[in-house]
Amino acid sequence: MSINIVTCVIILVLGLLAIGFYALLISRNLIKVVVALQILIKGAMVALVLAGNISGKVNEGQSLALTVIVADTIVAVIGLSLAVQVRRNFGTLDLKALTTLRR
Amino acid sequence: MEYVLVVIGCLICSVFAIRARRLLISALWLAGASALVALLLYMLGAPEIAVIELSVGAGLVTVLFVFAINIAGEETFTGPNPISKPLAWILVGIAIVLLGVLVLGPQVSASLSGPLPGFAEVIWKDRVLDVFLQVVLIFAGVLGVLGLLSEAKNPSKEGRDEH
């Protein structure tokens, strides 16, 4: 069986994106949201490296992916510290219950 | 063949990551997904990124998660979600199918090249601005965390006194 590798990886990217978006839509726990973001960003990163590989410019792809990793780590760090603070100040991590800034 | 295995494994790990009931289990499945993604990146010919992803994604982020989950604690919710599950399925399904149609249509031939020399050169010469941005990001992250966590010393009582 000659399975096209690129198609495989593209299916992975699509799958990760789908799972990430779905999780963002139905999560109610703030920390789950951070997990969903991580999955989403992994999908994007694989796509970047794949694009770099296909077009022959592997190293550009890698540099962009490096930037993405750094950004995504910082997002995780700050998201988690926010979650900790929210838990301390409001007593809950439920997104639906965090209504202080809403009308 | 290895590709198919890694892809399927990765997808399974992420599905379990969001379906897990306990947050700690969820973080562990996420670590597994990160490791498999790192493996895939290595097979795609990007070894430097693979190593970085393994240590940061599967290592650092997982430790952070465990840390935060320990402090914040577990929680279960009752009541309906703002967006119902069927609706979420439909929305995501349509978007991803369309994206797939767009991307999988023109079949690109797979020219998987091996690792080229000069990654360091590319990073430090062509994309040196990116490196500066990353440094700025890291600083911002550090400052943010310091700002957020220092409030723990002045408990929220003070904030409420200002009204």
Next chain:
Amino acid sequence: MVGSLILLAIGLPWLGALVVLLFGDKAERWQHGLAIFFAVLSGLAGLGLLTQASSSLAFSIPVGGVFGDFTFVADGLGVFLAAIATVIGSLAVIFSADYMKGEGQLGRYYAFVLFFIGAMAGLVLTSNLLLMFIFWEITALCSYALISFHNDDPKAVAGGIKALIITQLGGIGLLAGALLLYSFQKSYDISTFLANPGVLPGNILGVMAFGCLVAAAAKSAQFPFQTWLPDAMEAPTPISALIHAATMVNAGVYLLARFYPAFKDVPGWTTAVVLDGMITALLAAFMALVATDLKRVLAYSTVSQLGYMVYAVGAGGIYASQFHLFSHSVFKALLFLGAGAVIHAVGTRDMRLMGGLGKQMPLVRTVFVIGALALAGIPILNGFWSKELILESGLAFGEANGMVWAYAFMVLGAGLTALYTIRCVWMVFYGEARSHLNGHDAGPAMRVALLPLAFGTLTTWLLAGPFSQLLATVSSYQKLGLETNSTRTILEEVVTAPATLVVLVVILLGILAWIYRSRLAGLVNVLRPFISAASNGFGFETINRAIVWTTETTAENLRATQTGLLSWNVAGIVLCLAIVLAVVVMGGR
């Protein structure tokens, strides 16, 4: 050289805005001083630009792809408006040093004023239609912020919101025009469009022409958008002088004049412009006649004079309309600043409470009278020459197109102008004091601002010749056959035209009507219902209030979609992603 002057004219006020804001509200004298410093420097840059006018590209900032290049061209039309904006801007800032002494939150005030001056200079100097729209919006924002400066006064806030909503509705017309231009010409450049207006097919060109007319009418408070300007008089008076008399409202006239060569062949456009100007001029003159608030009289008079300028553009008298714009900016700023001195001294804006103030404020009275004579169109002052030029070109247009009645109405308008002007001057400065008000003459900073403007009113008509040379540098006007004449030729032409005599007679009649007003009391009684309709703004007030109310309720109701829930927002993102992808997939096949 030109490029750096343009950058200075736009960038210095913006830098000053930032500096004054950062300086904080505790150091009031520093704020006054810094604001004056930056404003005067930009005024000098504006004056320097006058010497460098040419229609070649000054400089451009490549912004890539969708927006084209941000190009700046310093041609005659642009530099004279930039000079007006920066010079009168600096005079208004100098005046504010006395007027706003002791008021709080000066950082906000000066920051917005300086921001506005830079944006106005940028609006007239750019030749990228999208960038012009961006500057247009910035001036609207600053106007709103400054009208509502006293944000604890509900009338001021309401006036500001009304001005914002009405001018923004007009701005949609300009954006539509810009997008239409881009879709056919693939660039936003105005000069290429003016060189070849045929790039847009006929009916699209018509849509763009009328869109720009709507935008210009809303910005310059022309019919049917004229009610926002009188309500904007809640702003501090230096703001009324700068924004609502000398610069922002001129942006509409500038837009019409800039695009006239492209739109003049659109069927019905010139007639629409002429009619709009004429209706506005008359309507506003009547409303000025019955108003009792000093600033409202001046506001209606501004609307009326802008009607004259719009009328002139429609009639093809570009030189006349821009010359009147120049004279009007100077004498109207003078009148507003003089009124500001009066209001600051006596603490009220109601003319019925004033009277006999001339004895207590001799300097202000003198400069105000000079400005009033120019407004009425009395010979020797700059208003006379420019108004005569407008009426001449209007007569030529009327004779060519069978609309001489429009010309007759405009002459009637000139008489009304003289009437309400002398009424205003009389009620404030002469006669017996109607109530006991203590006035003091203008402070030193106010004098520094008022005297140059008075000098300008007396003398700017001498610049008629160089002004025509300045306009001739605009490349799109060269095709129209705009001649350059020396000052002497222009002045002789005005003096020897028979129409001038007619207008002078009508003006004299207007003045006499006031002096013998007791004899005309019978006529006034007959017109009483008309007078009350005029003081209610002829019913347009209701329409505009309805527009504002609709906008505000719709905005409130749409707030329900902003739930603040993450799931909702992400659902919105995914939905839009699906829609965009659907469009791309279907369009690409």
